[in-house]
Amino acid sequence: MVQNKAFIYKSIPVGWPVAGKDLTIEDIGFDDAAPPPKGGFTTKNFYAAFDPSQRGRMRDPSISSYSAAMQTGKPVTSVHILGRVLKSDRADVKEGALVLVWSWATESFSAVGPSAQVEVIEERPGVPLTAYLGPLGMTGMTAYGSLHEIGEPKKGDTILISAAAGAVGQVVGQIAVREGLHVIGSVGDDAKLDFITKDLGFTSGFNYKKEDLNAALTRLAPNGIDIFYDNVGGDLLDVAITHMNTFGRIVACGSISTYNNKSTSDNYGIKNYGQVVRRRLKWQGFLVLDDNITKWRKERDENISKWIADGSFKSVDHVTDGIDRAVEGFLGMLKGENLGKSLLKIAEPE
Amino acid sequence: MVQNKAFIYKSIPVGWPVAGKDLTIEDIGFDDAAPPPKGGFTTKNFYAAFDPSQRGRMRDPSISSYSAAMQTGKPVTSVHILGRVLKSDRADVKEGALVLVWSWATESFSAVGPSAQVEVIEERPGVPLTAYLGPLGMTGMTAYGSLHEIGEPKKGDTILISAAAGAVGQVVGQIAVREGLHVIGSVGDDAKLDFITKDLGFTSGFNYKKEDLNAALTRLAPNGIDIFYDNVGGDLLDVAITHMNTFGRIVACGSISTYNNKSTSDNYGIKNYGQVVRRRLKWQGFLVLDDNITKWRKERDENISKWIADGSFKSVDHVTDGIDRAVEGFLGMLKGENLGKSLLKIAEPE
Numbered sequence: 001m002v003q004n005k006a007f008i009y010k011s012i013p014v015g016w017p018v019a020g021k022d023l024t025i026e027d028i029g030f031d032d033a034a035p036p037p038k039g040g041f042t043t044k045n046f047y048a049a050f051d052p053s054q055r056g057r058m059r060d061p062s063i064s065s066y067s068a069a070m071q072t073g074k075p076v077t078s079v080h081i082l083g084r085v086l087k088s089d090r091a092d093v094k095e096g097a098l099v100l101v102w103s104w105a106t107e108s109f110s111a112v113g114p115s116a117q118v119e120v121i122e123e124r125p126g127v128p129l130t131a132y133l134g135p136l137g138m139t140g141m142t143a144y145g146s147l148h149e150i151g152e153p154k155k156g157d158t159i160l161i162s163a164a165a166g167a168v169g170q171v172v173g174q175i176a177v178r179e180g181l182h183v184i185g186s187v188g189d190d191a192k193l194d195f196i197t198k199d200l201g202f203t204s205g206f207n208y209k210k211e212d213l214n215a216a217l218t219r220l221a222p223n224g225i226d227i228f229y230d231n232v233g234g235d236l237l238d239v240a241i242t243h244m245n246t247f248g249r250i251v252a253c254g255s256i257s258t259y260n261n262k263s264t265s266d267n268y269g270i271k272n273y274g275q276v277v278r279r280r281l282k283w284q285g286f287l288v289l290d291d292n293i294t295k296w297r298k299e300r301d302e303n304i305s306k307w308i309a310d311g312s313f314k315s316v317d318h319v320t321d322g323i324d325r326a327v328e329g330f331l332g333m334l335k336g337e338n339l340g341k342s343l344l345k346i347a348e349p350e
Numbered sequence: 351m352v353q354n355k356a357f358i359y360k361s362i363p364v365g366w367p368v369a370g371k372d373l374t375i376e377d378i379g380f381d382d383a384a385p386p387p388k389g390g391f392t393t394k395n396f397y398a399a400f401d402p403s404q405r406g407r408m409r410d411p412s413i414s415s416y417s418a419a420m421q422t423g424k425p426v427t428s429v430h431i432l433g434r435v436l437k438s439d440r441a442d443v444k445e446g447a448l449v450l451v452w453s454w455a456t457e458s459f460s461a462v463g464p465s466a467q468v469e470v471i472e473e474r475p476g477v478p479l480t481a482y483l484g485p486l487g488m489t490g491m492t493a494y495g496s497l498h499e500i501g502e503p504k505k506g507d508t509i510l511i512s513a514a515a516g517a518v519g520q521v522v523g524q525i526a527v528r529e530g531l532h533v534i535g536s537v538g539d540d541a542k543l544d545f546i547t548k549d550l551g552f553t554s555g556f557n558y559k560k561e562d563l564n565a566a567l568t569r570l571a572p573n574g575i576d577i578f579y580d581n582v583g584g585d586l587l588d589v590a591i592t593h594m595n596t597f598g599r600i601v602a603c604g605s606i607s608t609y610n611n612k613s614t615s616d617n618y619g620i621k622n623y624g625q626v627v628r629r630r631l632k633w634q635g636f637l638v639l640d641d642n643i644t645k646w647r648k649e650r651d652e653n654i655s656k657w658i659a660d661g662s663f664k665s666v667d668h669v670t671d672g673i674d675r676a677v678e679g680f681l682g683m684l685k686g687e688n689l690g691k692s693l694l695k696i697a698e699p700e
Contacts, residue, residue, distance in 0.1 A: 066628055255624040269619015274583060274605040277635040278416055285627040
């Protein structure tokens with residue numbers, strides 16, 4: 001047996017998760033002499049991805065939702081774990097391979113059973129390992145698939161992105177820049193505004209806390225909006241609808257503004273929905289594992305790898321170093337303090 | 351010159367149009383000895399269609415919208431006029447042909463210029479002439495095209511239709527019944543409830559003024575709703591969203607509940623829009639002349655003609671007899687007093 005530090009989901013949080021009470025770090029042990037699970041494999045893990053969706057899974061399991069509730073007393077489920085295979089009993093996963101395991105425990109060593117969803121990573125020159133948990137992982141699949149499938153971008157279109165400096169927003173924005181769109185980002189502080197316009201190449205942006213929303217869109221999108229990539233909902237959504245062009249597309253990726261409301265009646269009510277008829281809008285939701293999103297995987301892999309390697313696309317990460325600091329990294333992500341994709345470094349890759 | 355009685359738009363109404371002030375009947379004369387307009391034709395008219403969209407065109411012309419404002423002092427523009435060709439200078443419109451002229455003046459005789467949108471009617475056995483202004487006219491094109499293009503109906507799906515006894519709603523419902531869907535209608539009085547369930551064959555329905563909306567949908571759609579065909583918006587839309595199945599479709603045809611509000615701030619605010627993401631809904635608007643709607647025309651013509659002829663589809667009209675009574679028929683339509691498609695009979699067809 002060796003030490004196996006894990007990020008543990010101890011109890012269901014009420015409001016913000018509390019370090020040491022709801023979330024802890026514990027040694028759960030790993031039997032390094034045991035064979036791999038039948039049809040599965042074992043790994044040493046290097047990175048885990050933090051994602052806002054994890055908070056939704058820390059709930060009373062009797063409340064159903066699109067993703068399963070986590071089990072208390074077990075490691076926190078990460079969207080992705082990136083690690084190297086130690087022993088394998090699975091034909092398509094070789095010993096020594098670098099793998100991305102979806103929806104897996106945040107721990108130092110794993111015994112991965114046969115039903116896990118696994119990708120064997122083909123390392124590409126010029127692409128950092130962390131990109132496989134971001135633009136080449138779920139975040140990038142979300143962004144690339146939905147932008148193309150629902151947003152139907154055409155060169156010259158104007159796109160508005162809410163939560164533009166967030167993990168998904170910054171990938172959507174960079175893809176849109178590459179494809180010749182006029183790209184406008186909405187963010188909540190001036191540092192993020194600098195980041196999207198100066199570092200990521202967005203055409204423009206605004207701080208929604210400082211400027212009247214209607215004035216900002218009138219100023220930045222004088223010819224109207226063709227695509228609204230919406231991560232937030234709320235009043236920006238209501239105002240944006242009145243700036244959409246005929247046959248515009250609203251990609252409904254999230255509605256963060258509603259997630260922490262105690263009840264639906266606290267939500268901002270959208271009053272301009274009549275424009276969906278008049279302007280012939282298409283307003284559509286998706287989840288990353290839907291077939292119409294994952295069908296874009298190969299094109300996403302090729303394009304984003306190429307763009308990262310040639311330096312025209314940035315994979316911006318906020319890396320929390322060491323599993324002992326997992327709670328801090330997780331809470332920083334939930335509070336929006338981390339710029340870019342939030343990752344946990346579990347061990348130095350080898 | 352012969353007498354040519356016309357339904358005249360005299361002045362811009364404030365609130366409900368007033369008979370004799372905003373709307374009148376006048377003789378505008380017709381020169382029956384003159385040749386037809388160059389590249390056009392003349393007609394004797396039999397029917398005109400009333401439609402709620404006409405009210406929106408009776409506005410200050412400086413307010414832009416998707417359809418042009420009517421001109422005061424001129425005849426009221428009807429969605430369709432059905433008449434017979436008297437003289438023609440247009441190759442594809444023969445003298446004696448029965449024609450449907452889109453967006454044309456409500457008058458007894460017309461001189462139709464070369465730019466008018468015209469359909470030459472091929473009379474089909476068992477199909478009454480009035481059907482060409484309803485299920486085989488704009489109403490039917492709206493219903494058939496949008497239901498199939500956006501609603502994507504599959505046998506066994508559950509569809510909810512608001513304003514189900516209205517001109518569009520009753521056509522959508524009957525198509526859905528024919529195609530093997532579970533069809534639920536929302537209506538505002540018990541006579542309409544009887545009409546849709548007993549006369550038109552809807553699976554079920556409810557009176558939204560008498561029953562709690564959530565209770566009604568729980569009772570009538572225990573397996574959820576796959577398609578919501580929405581003519582109304584408002585609280586029913588908000589509640590219906592919470593009963594939609596994964597990958598459900600909302601066909602945004604209209605939002606009558608907002609049309610008479612003095613400002614957008616009076617509109618009911620939709621709070622459950624976050625379900626668009628979770629349930630992966632597609633919520634899409636359209637207008638009847640959009641290419642993706644009119645591409646269904648041939649299929650619509652064939653199917654609905656066949657269904658009317660074999661007696662399995664009802665073309666329900668409310669006919670106001672005589673152009674002298676046009677104001678009464680128009681106001682009855684606006685107030686929802688007419689059951690089925692509202693038509694004006696201008697002259698006995700010959």
